[in-house]
Amino acid sequence: MKKLPILFLPISCLCACSTTNTKLPLVIMEYYFSSLVEVRLYDGSREDLREIPSLLDKYDQLSDNYHQKGNENSVYTLNETNDEVTVSNDLHDLLEKALELKTATNGYFEPLIGKLSKLWKESLKNKQVLSQSVIEEELDKINNSELILLDEATQRMGQAEIDLGAIAKGYALDKVKEYLDAKEEKQYLINAGNSSILLGEKNTKSGLFNVGLKYYNNAYLSLKNCFIGASGVQEQGVSIDGVTYSHIINPFTGSAINNYDFTFVVGNNGALVDALSTSFMMMDLKQIQQIEATFNVYSLVFKDNRMVYCNENLEVKYH
Amino acid sequence: MEKKKIRNDLILIFVIFALCISAIVIVLLSHRRKDNLVAKVYVRNDVVEVIDLSIKEERLYEIEGTEGYLTISAKNGGVAVIHSDCPNQDCVHMGYVYETNRPIICIHNGVYIIIVGKAFNDVEAG
Numbered sequence: 001m002k003k004l005p006i007l008f009l010p011i012s013c014l015c016a017c018s019t020t021n022t023k024l025p026l027v028i029m030e031y032y033f034s035s036l037v038e039v040r041l042y043d044g045s046r047e048d049l050r051e052i053p054s055l056l057d058k059y060d061q062l063s064d065n066y067h068q069k070g071n072e073n074s075v076y077t078l079n080e081t082n083d084e085v086t087v088s089n090d091l092h093d094l095l096e097k098a099l100e101l102k103t104a105t106n107g108y109f110e111p112l113i114g115k116l117s118k119l120w121k122e123s124l125k126n127k128q129v130l131s132q133s134v135i136e137e138e139l140d141k142i143n144n145s146e147l148i149l150l151d152e153a154t155q156r157m158g159q160a161e162i163d164l165g166a167i168a169k170g171y172a173l174d175k176v177k178e179y180l181d182a183k184e185e186k187q188y189l190i191n192a193g194n195s196s197i198l199l200g201e202k203n204t205k206s207g208l209f210n211v212g213l214k215y216y217n218n219a220y221l222s223l224k225n226c227f228i229g230a231s232g233v234q235e236q237g238v239s240i241d242g243v244t245y246s247h248i249i250n251p252f253t254g255s256a257i258n259n260y261d262f263t264f265v266v267g268n269n270g271a272l273v274d275a276l277s278t279s280f281m282m283m284d285l286k287q288i289q290q291i292e293a294t295f296n297v298y299s300l301v302f303k304d305n306r307m308v309y310c311n312e313n314l315e316v317k318y319h
Numbered sequence: 320m321e322k323k324k325i326r327n328d329l330i331l332i333f334v335i336f337a338l339c340i341s342a343i344v345i346v347l348l349s350h351r352r353k354d355n356l357v358a359k360v361y362v363r364n365d366v367v368e369v370i371d372l373s374i375k376e377e378r379l380y381e382i383e384g385t386e387g388y389l390t391i392s393a394k395n396g397g398v399a400v401i402h403s404d405c406p407n408q409d410c411v412h413m414g415y416v417y418e419t420n421r422p423i424i425c426i427h428n429g430v431y432i433i434i435v436g437k438a439f440n441d442v443e444a445g
Contacts, residue, residue, distance in 0.1 A: 038442075191442045202441065214445025218357055218369040230444040264444055318366045319357065319435075 025189075025203070028053060032060040033169050035193025039176075042187035042203040048180075052190070055179060056172050062091045063168035065114050065161065079114065079161045084153040094171055095149055098164055101275040104295065106287075108279035110251035112142050114161030117249050120256050124238040124245055135254035142251065166248075169196035170229055170274025177227075177270065196274050197228040215262060216302065218319040223266060229273030231281050232262035232302075250282045258282060260303045266314065267297035285309050356419070358398040360391065361431040372396045372434065384428025391432065398432060400425065 025040045026049045039052050061069040068076045073087050087095070098111040116138040123130040138160075145158025156162060164171075169192040176190055177198055188200040189209060201207030201224045208222040215234045236247040245256040263280040265273040276297060280288050285301065288309065292299060298311035310316060360368040360382055368380055370393045377394035379401075387404025397415035405427035413423050416434065423432040 189442060194443055194445050197442055197444060199442075209441040210439065212440030212443040214443040218371070220440055228444055232445060234445060262445070318359065318369050 025187075030056075032056040033063070033165075033172070033192060035169070035195070037193065038189070038191040040189040040191075041185060042200075044183070044185050044188070048183050048185060051179060052176055055175050056192075058090065059094065059168055059172035059175065062088070062094060063164045063171075065163050065165070075162045075164055078154060078156045082156060082158075084150070084155045086152065087154045092149060092154065094164065094168075095147060095154060095162075097171060097271050098162075098167060099147065099149070101167060101271060104272065105275055105279040105291070107251060108282050109166055109275040110142065111147060111162055111164060112145050112158075112160035113249055113251050114163030115141065115159070116251075116254060117163050117165075117247070118161070120245070120249055121247065124240075124256070127238065127240055129240055129245065130254075130256070139251075139254045166278040167271045167274045169193065170227065170270035170272070173198040173227060173270035195230045195277070196270060197230075198270060199224055199226055199228070201225060213262075213264065213300075213302075213316075216305070216307075219307075219316050220319060221266075221314060221316055226266050226268060227270040227273045229265045229267075229270075229275075229277035230263070231277040233258060233281075234262065246281065248278055248281050259284065260301050260308070261305065262300075262302040264300040264302075265297050266299070267295065273297060355436055356396065356434050357436075358391075358393060358432055358434050361433075363429045370398060372398065382430060384425060384430045386428050389425060389428060389430055398423070398434065400430075400432070403428065 025042045026044060026046060028039045028049060030037055030053055037056055039049065041049050061072065062074045065075045065079055068074065073085050074091065078085055101109050102111060116135070119134060119138060120130050141159040145156070145160035147162065148155045148157060173190055173192060173196055180188060180200065186201050187203050190198040194214060197211070199209050202209050207224045209224060211221045211223050211228065213219040215232065231248060233244050233246045237244045243257060246258045248258055249256055258281040260281055263277045265277040265280065267273040272295060276291060276295070280299060280301065285308070288299060288301065292311060298313045299309070300307060300311070300314060300316065301309040307316065356372040358370040358372055359366055360370065360380070362382065362384055367382060370378070370380065372393060375395050377392055380391040382389045382391055389400050389404070389410070390402035392399050392401045397417040399413070399415040400410040400423055403410050403425055405425055410423050410425040410430070416423055419434045
């Protein structure tokens with residue numbers, strides 16, 4: 001199994017600058033979850049800032065299904081055995097959240113999609129579509145596997161593997177938000193690889209951040225105090241014979257073909273918007289609207305470079 | 320006499336050098352400016368298309384105006400209406416526009432095209 005490199009790149013840097021009128025934000029940029037994570041505090045101390053990478057690092061280690069990072073039992077450990085594994089409370093809570101989100105998304109977020117997802121990635125890397133027989137075999141494994149959370153231990157039953165990639169960044173941002181709330185920090189932006197974003201308030205009168213839509217020319221939204229989850233085929237999609245195959249795999253059909261190009265979900269829980277942005281890629285618009293109403297989240301949906309749905313509470317503007 | 324010749328040569332070299340530097344600066348600045356421009360296409364008061372002008376290759380956009388269709392071309396940092404269902408074809412006759420202060424207007428179709436600077440986003444989701 002090809003393993004992703006662990007990248008810890010302390011690119012920068014603490015820059016605290018005080019001038020008479022403007023205070024520049026404190027910024028750290030480092031690699032976690034195989035993504036560049038930018039942490040920006042507009043009105044915090046260096047000490048507060050330094051705690052955030054250790055939180056991100058912890059959940060990166062716990063959720064990684066390609067490498068054993070650190071000494072603690074993690075998703076990787078669970079995938080290596082069908083025995084009971086003693087896990088930390090942090091991993092237990094993360095797995096519990098994963099099962100909760102599976103229910104919330106009507107099964108479109110499947111924590112046991114790991115093996116099928118890996119097989120699709122390997123296949124697409126070679127510009128090949130995964131065969132239907134392999135897909136059916138892996139779906140069968142998923143349907144006959146189970147993740148059992150006990151008080152003292154956790155057990156993965158069956159041959160399917162755990163993959164929390166769709167929620168790990170958002171869940172880590174939830175923990176960062178809890179930390180920032182405890183420190184009474186209000187002005188911040190945490191951007192985990194452009195797909196999971198936590199916004200506080202900007203250091204301006206309105207406090208609003210301009211959130212651009214990377215692949216849609218000059219479209220942006222003005223937002224604050226929310227989590228954003230974004231999923232799309234633009235970064236990791238592979239085109240074979242005119243069909244775009246995604247890294248997002250439908251757990252019911254095993255297909256890597258999504259209904260849309262890009263989904264953008266705004267809400268007040270990081271793990272939830274992360275899971276929903278992934279799940280919405282496979283749902284129809286009616287299902288999306290039902291889930292929006294249930295969980296009080298707002299979304300944008302794009303297909304063929306056009307916005308096909310915009311929740312009435314979101315306003316897309318253009319520069 | 321010899322001194323004057325040397326002085327004139329030095330002046331000439333200086334002038335040529337200054338012209339070269341100016342030309343380089345102008346080219347760099349104009350290139351940088353074009354990288355940061357977009358053409359906004361309005362139909363009545365609504366933005367219906369935002370065209371990134373940093374892409375050199377020609378792209379065509381079919382826009383539905385209030386009375387008919389227009390075809391907009393964007394290439395090499397400029398934008399033009401190359402076809403319009405309007406009677407007098409003023410918008411088409413303007414040709415390619417590269418400047419921010421020269422809007423293309425098609426009154427018949429309620430279309431207004433203006434080049435503006437790209438604005439700054441705090442974060443890009445994608």
